Each structure stands twice: as structure tokens, then as C-alpha cells.
Amino acid sequence: MANGSNRQKWTKKELLARPVRHVDITSFDGRALIDSYRDMAFSARTLAQAADIYSMMLKDRDCAVIMTLAGSLISAGLKKAIITLVENNMVDAIVSTGANIVDQDFFEGLGFRHYIAPGSPEAPPVDDLTLRELMIDRIYDTYIDEDDLRRCDEATKRVFDGFEPGAYSSRELIDALGAYLAKRHPRNESIVKSCHLKRVPIFVPAFSDCSAGFGIVLHQVERGEQGEAAVAFDSGRDFRELTDIKLAVKDTGLLMLGGGVPKNFAQDIVVAAELLNERKGGKARGDIGMHKYAIQLTVADSRDGALSGSTLREACSWGKVDVVHEQMVFGELSALFPILASDAYHRGQWKKRKGFKFADMFERSSRSLATTTS
Numbered sequence: 001m002a003n004g005s006n007r008q009k010w011t012k013k014e015l016l017a018r019p020v021r022h023v024d025i026t027s028f029d030g031r032a033l034i035d036s037y038r039d040m041a042f043s044a045r046t047l048a049q050a051a052d053i054y055s056m057m058l059k060d061r062d063c064a065v066i067m068t069l070a071g072s073l074i075s076a077g078l079k080k081a082i083i084t085l086v087e088n089n090m091v092d093a094i095v096s097t098g099a100n101i102v103d104q105d106f107f108e109g110l111g112f113r114h115y116i117a118p119g120s121p122e123a124p125p126v127d128d129l130t131l132r133e134l135m136i137d138r139i140y141d142t143y144i145d146e147d148d149l150r151r152c153d154e155a156t157k158r159v160f161d162g163f164e165p166g167a168y169s170s171r172e173l174i175d176a177l178g179a180y181l182a183k184r185h186p187r188n189e190s191i192v193k194s195c196h197l198k199r200v201p202i203f204v205p206a207f208s209d210c211s212a213g214f215g216i217v218l219h220q221v222e223r224g225e226q227g228e229a230a231v232a233f234d235s236g237r238d239f240r241e242l243t244d245i246k247l248a249v250k251d252t253g254l255l256m257l258g259g260g261v262p263k264n265f266a267q268d269i270v271v272a273a274e275l276l277n278e279r280k281g282g283k284a285r286g287d288i289g290m291h292k293y294a295i296q297l298t299v300a301d302s303r304d305g306a307l308s309g310s311t312l313r314e315a316c317s318w319g320k321v322d323v324v325h326e327q328m329v330f331g332e333l334s335a336l337f338p339i340l341a342s343d344a345y346h347r348g349q350w351k352k353r354k355g356f357k358f359a360d361m362f363e364r365s366s367r368s369l370a371t372t373t374s
Helices: 004-009 031-037 042-059 076-089 098-109 128-133 146-161 170-184 192-199 211-226 234-248 258-280 311-315 333-347 358-363
Strands: 063-069 093-096 137-138 142-145 166-168 232-234 251-257 291-298 321-330
Touching: 031 042, 031 192, 042 291, 042 321, 042 333, 063 076, 063 234, 063 258, 063 291, 076 098, 076 137, 076 142, 076 192, 076 311, 076 333, 093 098, 093 234, 098 142, 098 146, 098 170, 098 192, 128 137, 137 146, 137 333, 142 146, 146 170, 146 211, 146 258, 166 170, 170 192, 170 232, 170 234, 170 358, 211 232, 234 258, 234 358, 258 291, 291 333
Parallel strands: 063 093, 063 251, 166 232, 251 291, 291 321
Antiparallel strands: 137 142
């Protein structure tokens, strides 16, 4: 526990002096390591098998790749790796937690950074009460400037203010965040911006659980004070739109980083598609294909019955994931995902692949005002 004298040794500027740098999967070739892992054991072998399945997904031109993101991945340094996949048609849709997309990626797209905390979480040079007083937020071994996060909250509000009153899917609003970055911060790297430009839709089922939530609260309270209607989030539209993707393509594959709501949301679209098919007289099982390929990287355990660690074979019993090409990899994402992604990038199955541009499927008469990206 830090005492008063320790606090005097550290200023906010000193604590936020070392920014997190994002790994570049194009700068090293992961193929040699994956080839070696294939003949090893434990997580090494399962990672190699997962890498093989991802390359199979990319080679399968009729298969749409849905990526899910859970956990603090962008703050950990994985932003550039994910952008590389998006910009090279290696991902066709993303389902994520709000923290990754708004609090971390959109946040960095505005020009803000995450910082490496000095010391270690086990022996911190500054205690968390002191960090609170300094307006510094901590994610394990990473710091964020809370003053910058407040500016991110305000930026989401400005985007929401540009929409006409009504209920919108997170996909629509996140696309507007991407347009905002493309217009105002075109040189900053951002998944949200790249997905907007590549027409890769992003879905955040729990959209209020991030800076977008603070932004919508500010927006709705201000509109209420003015006696005006406001913008609202429509998670049902999110589910329908993602289900429309499942119905629009022959096959789908899952590349899941972490578990949680994004994992279940992406898996559930098979069942939703079956329900819509049944309404037209189709069969409960068999007409709609399960996810043909599936990979999950996670540290969660399956033995507590929780969703994040539930196996992909278990998902087969629900009619969600086929068991022919599926692989669980139990390990920490920041260490394993760059190897898998680099392997896929350098094997080059994406080079003959065209992006599905699913975001264009959902274009409708825009209810947003011109000020959204002005």
C-alpha cells in the first residue's frame, strides 16, 4: 500500500508516460512457430489446430467470418492486429463488448492512449485510492486517463445528438462513430473507423455498458430537459441484423476472442435463423446450417457451467456449432492471438477473398442529421 510520501514521488504525468504499443502481425511471420506447435502438446498444439481452421475459413469463399471480442483487448495492444484482419478481408462482422469498441478503440481513435502502469499489480508503486484522486483508471497493469475518457463520453453524445429521435441498433450508431473518426481524425488508427470504411458491421449487444452508455444518458437527459424526444438503443434490431447475415450466406465461421455476451450472441443467430425458417414451414433442425467453423481463445474454465468457458462441442447440442472444424484454445489472448493472426496473414488465404460488405445490407433511409459527421 502506497503512503503519502510515495504519492509525492509520482505525478499524473509520470504515471502516464509510457503508452501501450500495438503489435504488428505483418512485421513477423508466425508460420514457423505454428508449424512447430503442430507437433507439440497442450496449448501449443491446440493453437496450431485453431490456426489451421482459421486458414480454412479464409480459403472457403462462401464462408463469412464473424469475430467476437471480450475482455480488455484493445488496451492490451491488439488493435493493430485486428485492423490488419479487417482491412485484408479476413473478418466480415464483429460482435464485441462496448469497452473494446468504444472505451478503448473509439477512445484511441480520438487520439487518446492507454499506458503501461509502472511496477506490477502485485507490488504497485501507487495504490488505487490515490489513482482515483488523480483521475487515473486501472485495468490490471494498464492505466487510462479518466479525463480523456470523459472527453470520449462527450464525443459519443455529440454523435448521438446528430440523429433524429428513434431506436437504433448499435451497428447503426457505431458506424456513425466510424464516420465521425474518418471525418475528424482520419490519420488515427481505429477498428471502428476501418470497419466503417470497409463496410464491416460491428454489433455491441450491451451497448449501454461503456462510454456509449454515458453518452446516451447525457443525450437523453438533455433532450428531456428540452422537452424533446431522444435516441435509444435497440438490441432487438442488433439480433435481427446479425441473424440476417446468417440467412444471407451459405456458411459462417466464428473467430472468438474471449467469451461472454459476444460469444453467445454470435452463436445464437443460428437458432434465430431456424426460428425464422420455421415460421415459413421449415424444419427445426437441418435447414439452417450450424456455424461451419469455430475457434475460441479463452482462459475461462468449462467446469463451472458458465458461458465463457463452455466448449464448442457443448454448443453443438444447442444446434449452434458444428463439431467437424472447431477448436478451443485455453490461454491468454494477448500472447496467443498475435501468433494465430500472423500465421493467417502470412499464409495468405485472404488474398483471393472478397469482403462481404455486410454493412451495406442494412442501409436504409437515413434518419440521421447531416451534423453526424460534420
